[in-house]
Amino acid sequence: MSALYDLAVIGGGILGSAAACRAAEGGMRTIVIEQQTLGSGASGVNAGTLSLQIKRVRLMPYAIKGHELWEKAGERVGFHKTGGITLAFNQREADLLHERMALKREAGAPIELITPARVAELEPNLSRKVVAASWCAEDGYANASLSGAYYRTLLEAAGVDIRERTPVTAIDRSGSAFELATPAGPVRATRLLLACGAWLRSAGAMIGLDLPVRARVNTVSVTERGPALVGTVVGHATGLLTLKQKPNGSILIGGGWQGTGSPDEGRSSVDPATLLPNLRLAMFAVPGLDRFRVVRSWTGFEANVPDFFPLAGAAPGIDNAFLLGCVRGGYTIGPYIGALMGDLILGREPELPLFDPGRFATGASAAA
Amino acid sequence: MSDYDLILLGAGPAGAAAAIKARSLGLSVGVIDEASAAGGQVYRTPSPALTATQPDADRAKGDALRAKLAASGAVLYANHRVWSLRPGFSVIAIGPDGPLTLEAPNLIVAAGAVERHIPVTGWTLPGVIGLAGATILLKAHGVLPGRRVVVAGSGPLLLLVASKIVAAGGEVAAVVDAAPRASWLARAGSMLARPDLITKGANWLLALLKARVPIHSGTAIRAIHGTDGVESVTIGPVDRDWRPVGDAERTLAADAVCLGFGLLPSTDVTRLLGAEHRYKPELGGWIPAVDASLQTSVPGLFVAGDGAGVRGADAAPLSGELAALGVARRLGRGGGGGSAGEAAQTEANWHKSGRFGAAMSALAMPPPGAAAMIDPDATVCRCEGLTRAMLDAAIAAGARTLADLKATTRCGMGPCGGRVCGEAAAMLIAAATGWDREAIGQPSARPPLRPVPLAAITGAFDYDELPIPAPAPL
Amino acid sequence: MAGDLRIGSAWTRTVSFRFDGETLTAREGETLAAALYAQGRRTLRISRDDSGPRGAFCFMGVCQECVVSIDGRLTEACRTPVHNGLVVESVR
Numbered sequence: 001m002s003a004l005y006d007l008a009v010i011g012g013g014i015l016g017s018a019a020a021c022r023a024a025e026g027g028m029r030t031i032v033i034e035q036q037t038l039g040s041g042a043s044g045v046n047a048g049t050l051s052l053q054i055k056r057v058r059l060m061p062y063a064i065k066g067h068e069l070w071e072k073a074g075e076r077v078g079f080h081k082t083g084g085i086t087l088a089f090n091q092r093e094a095d096l097l098h099e100r101m102a103l104k105r106e107a108g109a110p111i112e113l114i115t116p117a118r119v120a121e122l123e124p125n126l127s128r129k130v131v132a133a134s135w136c137a138e139d140g141y142a143n144a145s146l147s148g149a150y151y152r153t154l155l156e157a158a159g160v161d162i163r164e165r166t167p168v169t170a171i172d173r174s175g176s177a178f179e180l181a182t183p184a185g186p187v188r189a190t191r192l193l194l195a196c197g198a199w200l201r202s203a204g205a206m207i208g209l210d211l212p213v214r215a216r217v218n219t220v221s222v223t224e225r226g227p228a229l230v231g232t233v234v235g236h237a238t239g240l241l242t243l244k245q246k247p248n249g250s251i252l253i254g255g256g257w258q259g260t261g262s263p264d265e266g267r268s269s270v271d272p273a274t275l276l277p278n279l280r281l282a283m284f285a286v287p288g289l290d291r292f293r294v295v296r297s298w299t300g301f302e303a304n305v306p307d308f309f310p311l312a313g314a315a316p317g318i319d320n321a322f323l324l325g326c327v328r329g330g331y332t333i334g335p336y337i338g339a340l341m342g343d344l345i346l347g348r349e350p351e352l353p354l355f356d357p358g359r360f361a362t363g364a365s366a367a368a
Numbered sequence: 369m370s371d372y373d374l375i376l377l378g379a380g381p382a383g384a385a386a387a388i389k390a391r392s393l394g395l396s397v398g399v400i401d402e403a404s405a406a407g408g409q410v411y412r413t414p415s416p417a418l419t420a421t422q423p424d425a426d427r428a429k430g431d432a433l434r435a436k437l438a439a440s441g442a443v444l445y446a447n448h449r450v451w452s453l454r455p456g457f458s459v460i461a462i463g464p465d466g467p468l469t470l471e472a473p474n475l476i477v478a479a480g481a482v483e484r485h486i487p488v489t490g491w492t493l494p495g496v497i498g499l500a501g502a503t504i505l506l507k508a509h510g511v512l513p514g515r516r517v518v519v520a521g522s523g524p525l526l527l528l529v530a531s532k533i534v535a536a537g538g539e540v541a542a543v544v545d546a547a548p549r550a551s552w553l554a555r556a557g558s559m560l561a562r563p564d565l566i567t568k569g570a571n572w573l574l575a576l577l578k579a580r581v582p583i584h585s586g587t588a589i590r591a592i593h594g595t596d597g598v599e600s601v602t603i604g605p606v607d608r609d610w611r612p613v614g615d616a617e618r619t620l621a622a623d624a625v626c627l628g629f630g631l632l633p634s635t636d637v638t639r640l641l642g643a644e645h646r647y648k649p650e651l652g653g654w655i656p657a658v659d660a661s662l663q664t665s666v667p668g669l670f671v672a673g674d675g676a677g678v679r680g681a682d683a684a685p686l687s688g689e690l691a692a693l694g695v696a697r698r699l700g701r702g703g704g705g706g707s708a709g710e711a712a713q714t715e716a717n718w719h720k721s722g723r724f725g726a727a728m729s730a731l732a733m734p735p736p737g738a739a740a741m742i743d744p745d746a747t748v749c750r751c752e753g754l755t756r757a758m759l760d761a762a763i764a765a766g767a768r769t770l771a772d773l774k775a776t777t778r779c780g781m782g783p784c785g786g787r788v789c790g791e792a793a794a795m796l797i798a799a800a801t802g803w804d805r806e807a808i809g810q811p812s813a814r815p816p817l818r819p820v821p822l823a824a825i826t827g828a829f830d831y832d833e834l835p836i837p838a839p840a841p842l
Numbered sequence: 843m844a845g846d847l848r849i850g851s852a853w854t855r856t857v858s859f860r861f862d863g864e865t866l867t868a869r870e871g872e873t874l875a876a877a878l879y880a881q882g883r884r885t886l887r888i889s890r891d892d893s894g895p896r897g898a899f900c901f902m903g904v905c906q907e908c909v910v911s912i913d914g915r916l917t918e919a920c921r922t923p924v925h926n927g928l929v930v931e932s933v934r
Binding site: 402404409449482483492493494495496497498500501502504505506508509510511512513514515536537596597747750751752753782783784787788818819821823 | 847848849850872873876879880884885886889890891892894895896897898899900901902903904905906907909915916921923
Binding site for chain 1: 775782815831839840842
């Protein structure tokens, strides 16, 4: 007879781990089940950018809270608050920048517009072809590859059981509990949280949900270590570039350019056809990159639903089951919205509203 | 739109033979190689400056191979470094005149092997070089590794490098072979099939004995000492599992060390394209899973030469021909019953000729105990400056795969991409956890396959022509 | 380590190049890594991690230990043929 948990979380990324920690701190006997290792998915392979300038307006309050949590985690996650600059290189981009940053500022992000001359002062190695720019002192980055190690410490401290390299192959609702089939034997729990990122769709199908979850395949590149070139997080008005130099001298280049592959295939790959414009945009923004070599480009899945807002709340039509994922800017927002989810599962009122997955429910469960 | 029926990656003995065979079957063939001429590592073309060294057999074989390849009608893209690929297949390279993309429905990867390294304290000092690197210095450049050299590690390159140094007038302070003498004898059966190669090895040995070079079997380097470069080397005995035993150490004065532990198949390309791989220690480690025509689990993707399992230069051409026959069959060209018979015969010959090389490869292969040769303060990941103690700490904290180790320590994240340290890091995980090598995994292959200057990828471009997608939702 | 490690004497044309301000010679077509190594210039950079000297190791474009700076660009010395007037700086 296996033990009965109060909560089983499928997915050991930032979202699932943060929710599990909160639930355990609230007294629930909790287990995290992860198909690979903690933080090995999007939580670990994203570019680690913490920028309010690229967050969606409606998610800004969550992102601001997320920044606070990462800052608190500090050195353990390689946190650096450097400030960030977003660049526009033509009038169309400048218009986009002005319009978007004004709305983000209204939503609470301390973003200000700065002149090209100010950009040159702050970052002398950026392109001189800047026509408009914005600045946010709160921006910075952390080291995403430390996500797993960081949450392992937190989960262990909170007394959460961790089962890694354990894919869940079926979920059965037996009486009042969920029974999760795994190669290492069944896991039973009265509550279930699906927080498995790009695999939310297939996990949802195990409990009879047809979730409209798709996966984007984001590309990130890194150069070898080199001399100091930029000190802040550099972005582009379209959001298609993130660039920062780590303390060790390597430069990370992201921006959400799409690779190939899907969660069902189990792998994704860099597409040289999109890597090229990604690197060209980086080179245009920071001409000094011509002295650097790229050592590695990789991809990670970013899950989303059609409205690009999170799935965060009760699973439609299924008592005691919850969904958490598809958070745009999930690295930044994850620690906070994960904790909110833990509160919801504990039966507490979350500090900020969550995002009811019921908005995508069809048929009978739509009324739930 | 295909540029060729077949693209060959690598113009060493396997790749060149595959290209020549494919051309004889009427296929159009493009061959890409990093070097300035065909020949690979073993028949590497000597520097054009090198006119006065004594002719050697490898050089003559290499010249013959280059002439045949040139006459075959295969198009050689020399000095081109492949940095990425797409399925189906596009090969993306950078050459002296800029970027090059070639397309073909079939790809034979004949990328050869890289050297396996077991780190020792002091191996980062200038003057410590790979055994394979030493053969390049000696054969291609006519440069001695040092005035007084310790040649250490395992496998047949020990005798080759030491005898070349002696022949060139250098001094070999000692040959230090981790394998016990009994291991050589145990492989004798497989070697007897090739008396010519045994003679070659015996001649190397004879030259060393004549020069009074001490040859220590069952011995390994304990540490390499020096300030600005190699000054001395401490050696000591190892047991049958290559664990250091006893305190019978001695320190030799030397100004250079040539170090290596056999060859590892190069699998960057097949891993990048998602082919299945297996861990086969008897063939050098991780190799792609293949069918009888050397086709991998990815249709149209074939392998040949040491990259398909280390069997040596003599077996390599047959594997190339076998793969070329497979490609022709896949294209419905050069068909008929005769070709099936030819393939079966080629396969049989390949297996036969590969036995010697595979035995040599097995001889060089470190047993699991060899991890004990790595001291806690020895630098394992040279790019990121990580010592064994640092990696052991991460393993103790839960790292079980190379991917785990990379995420927590950056091991393998530097410019070499884990090609130098990955094997040692996997040995350390295996030693600490008992996990098998399949579970520990390989370093992940990601583009670029080698560091590429950003400027070489981006080239000249017009900002207004960048294909910027619609911005993300507000 | 004194002297030149090159074997034999009858070479084709020699060329001269500069390494960290010093003028050295190479046989035309020789790789930079071989030319530097042969003339005892074995330390090509200082490790950022342990501050120890590092030099060419694999000579085949794998290990990246022989990276030097040419016209401000990082380049593997073992894959760079020397030509007359080449200016090379070590990477700090």
